[in-house]
Amino acid sequence: MAVKKGGLGKGLDSLIVNKNEGVVAVNPEQHGAPVEVDINKVEPNKLQPRKNFDEDKLQDLAENIKIHGIINPLIVQDRGKYYEIIGGERRWRAARIAGFKKVPVIIMKLSEQEFVEISLIDNIQREQLNPIEEAMAFARLIDEFKLKQDEVAERVSKSRTTITNALRLLKLDKRVQDMIVDDKLTTGHARAMLAITDPDKQYEFAERAFDEKMSVRDVEREVKKLINDKKSDKKKSADIDPQLVAVYEQTQEKLKGVLGTKVFINAKDNKSGRLEIEYYSQDELNRIVDLLESIK
Template sequence: MATKKTATKGLGKGLGKGIGALIPEVETSSKEPIIKEVEVVKEVVKEVPVENKVKISLVEPNRDQPRKMFDEDALIELSESIKQYGILQPLLVQKKDNYYEIIAGERRWRAAKMAGVKEVPVIIKDYTTQEVMEIALIENIQREDLNPIEEALAYQRLIKDYRLKQDEVAEKVSKSRTAITNSLRLLKLDSRVQDMVVEGKLSSGHARAIITIEDKDKQYFIAQKIFDEKLSVRDVEKLMRELDKPEKVEKPKPENDFVYRDLEEKFKKIMGTQVVIKNKNNNKGKIEIEYYSQAELERIIDLFNKVK
């Protein structure tokens, strides 16, 4: 299987040949284990990672892990695979005071607990808080495990907490700066709309299309309309263009307007076609007579000639 390389600065000493070499993605179904390599480091170091086994009770997830939601059905499938094949690839962890914190591999840890595993294979490394954040973010992004809001929040944290610029974040995760900017814009959405994105009710494309709606209640209303009516992104963009159009202000009708409407009906009966009287308050206006063919025009002309 081809390995996709992504550059990550400042992690050379800790990751060796990268997450792909240490903890590639393991079983995705109970039928057959599938190993998906994910390499996330730029430099290759000489040290060979040493695998250890520790009690699963001593391993804890990273509270700052970008990924907050895990698919329950997928975890059950993975736990069944672990029961059959074991944990084929170790978790990447770092030593804390009296436990080991997961840097990468929380999904396997959760599935292993479901499978009743007592010990898990680990590779123990030592990273800075920023490096841990970067590794967790990159691993999840490359495996497409994060929902759009989780991804945006992770980018925001790298920018705010570690004072990285958007182009620096883009380089670390191998995405364009535009992609990072578009992702961060999702955080401007109303919290209720963000929840809909997290729940999969709205795609990031749908969400970005309604970001410009400043009224949060209106934004949420449109988001519900998108979900209920199963609108495509193109449909939403069309809807937004309609919302942006200035509302037509109806001009007040002239006094005695009902008199002119009555005259219209009389003209229609006499001429056998659509007649519109456009009157103004200054006793001026115009009469429009519609025709739909040359023959009908000639018929109307004959009517006028008979009046003579």
């Protein structure tokens, strides 16, 4: 990853070297050689951007550590009674699995902002954050340290557009965010759904996009159609008796209960309209058809 000059903020370039080698390495001239410390005196960063750790990969790393040891020391902050991890939590977790009693660390003394920045940069360089974790880390730099988006972009060596697009993901319904974390949706899919402002409808559409294996272009097209239909329905409803609108809404809910899926009554006027029944798979369509045939 190319790192722009000054990308780590004031003072941090003198603290860190080898930023392009996939690991945050501490400048020994600033912090001295690694030291061995009791693994039980080392604790993870409570505000670590990364929340998810692949257990199988941790086991693989533990086996590797048993053979080769910990090649890159952990970077920690001295908290008095314990050392808090700035970079290297995976190595620490794997070392515990491998049964290590001590781990090599380099002890740093940083401001809280430097602490957060280095922890974030370490994870980004290793590509270990999912898009939501990354967005939450960017948001913390903005909210807690009052940085502007272009300042965050400079510190983590990304474009301002990348930061803006990442932050937009946090406006999604939490259930949709979880689908991104679980690799059920890409960020391209999710950003296209931001136009759906109702959280429940946004989540329902996200599930539909996953079930139907929609491409990003499919999602964009369907969301646009959904928004246009909604505008059209609002315009039509202005010419319909308000009492009938209420009756139609009640009827929709009744039909939804009977058919077990979304049902829409699109009234053209006070006397006519169109009844729409949604389905999300061939099996569901067959179920609905069988149900309707049984009513004969």
